[in-house]
Amino acid sequence: MPAFVIPAVEGRTDRASTTEQAGTWGSILPAVWSFMLAARERGLGTVWTTAQGPLERELAGVLRVPYDKVMLATFIPLAFTIGTDFRPAKRVPREQVLHWDRW
Template identity: 45%
Template sequence: MVTDPGQRSAIGEVYRRAFRAYAAAGGTNAERYADDPARQATQLRVGASAAWLGEHMGEVPVLVIACRRIAKLSAGSQADVWGSLLPAAWSYMLAARARRLGTAWTTLHLDHEAEVAALLGLPEDIRQGVLIPTAYYTGETFKAAPRQPLDTVLHLDRW
C-alpha cells in the first residue's frame, strides 16, 4: 500500500507514460463499436475515465500494488502464480466498494514494472500483479456498468 505523497507522485509519472503509450496505440478502441451506439458510448466514457486517471494517478490517496514472491515466472505456471493474488485483489476491491471507496483495476504500469519496483525498493523476486488506486468516491454516478447479455459471453460445452 503506497500512501506517501512522493512515492505516489513518482508512480503517477510512470503510469502517465504508460497510459499515454496505451492511448497512442488505440486505447479503448471505441471506434470498434461504431455499429453499437450504446456500447460505443460506454467505451467512450471508459476511455475518458481512463484518460483522467492516466493524468492523475499520482494524486490518488492510496495506491495498492498487489505483489507476489516469484522465484521464476514461466509460461506453464501462470495459473498457480496468479491464482491466489488476483482473487485477493478483487476481494479487496469488493470490500472497498462496500465502504463507498472507489477503485480501478489496472496493469498498465507493468510496462515499467522494474522502474516501479525500484521506486518501492522491491526485492528481485517480488513481482507486481495489479495496481489498484483507491479513494473515496465523491461523485453521484457510482453505479453498475452496463454488461453484455450473459448468453453472448458464456459458452457451455462448446463455442
C-alpha cells in the same frame, strides 16, 4: 487522500507455463478482488490497472521490491469517490460469453 495499493505476488511468470501462470495469478487475483469489494463496502472506490506494467522494474527498484522474485501484479488507485451514483457497466450480452457443456 488518494493512494495506490500495489499487490505483489511471489514468483515471476515471465517465462512460465500456462499452468504456472494460472497458479500465480489465481493466487493474487481473488485477494485483490476481495480487497476491492471490501473497500467499496466502506465507501472507497478502486480500479484495476495494468498500464504501468512496463515500468514495473523501475517501480520495484524505488520500492525495494526484489524484482527477480516478486511481481507487482497490479496497481489499484484507492480513494473516496465523488458521489455514489454507481450504475452497472456496459457488458457484452451474457449469451455471447457463456457456454454450457461445450464451447
